[in-house]
Amino acid sequence: QVQLVESGGGLVQAGGSLRLSCAASGRTFSNDPMGWFRQVPGKEREFVAAISGWSISTSYADSVTGRFTISRDNAKNTVYLQMNSLKPEDTAVYYCAAKSGGTIGTMSLRGANYWGQGTQVTVSS
Numbered sequence: 001q002v003q004l005v006e007s008g009g010g011l012v013q014a015g016g017s018l019r020l021s022c023a024a025s026g027r028t029f030s031n032d033p034m035g036w037f038r039q040v041p042g043k044e045r046e047f048v049a050a051i052s053g054w055s056i057s058t059s060y061a062d063s064v065t066g067r068f069t070i071s072r073d074n075a076k077n078t079v080y081l082q083m084n085s086l087k088p089e090d091t092a093v094y095y096c097a098a099k100s101g102g103t104i105g106t107m108s109l110r111g112a113n114y115w116g117q118g119t120q121v122t123v124s125s
Contacts, residue, residue, distance in 0.1 A: 009121045
């Protein structure tokens, strides 16, 4: 059974940093795209960042470009999201996602095959 387990969320002041981790188990995702999404109450879950298999390419939402960095460690079957210069509008539940095959461009809300349970990130002003 595939599981994605996020960690690293918490409360931080505006301008601060957090690093989210997502550890996968049940299968390896070395060749597969993985990503991060976030959701606030009353809104649809939105794309944040994605990384292709073997870290060949990355993609970011405009709202986080230049502040967030996605990376992966295939030896640990883990993907990370380094979040710097955090803003109150980054407050959300952050979800890790993985897709069986495909390119980074197919990592989307409806394209992902596996989801983590989410971790809360709260940025105070």
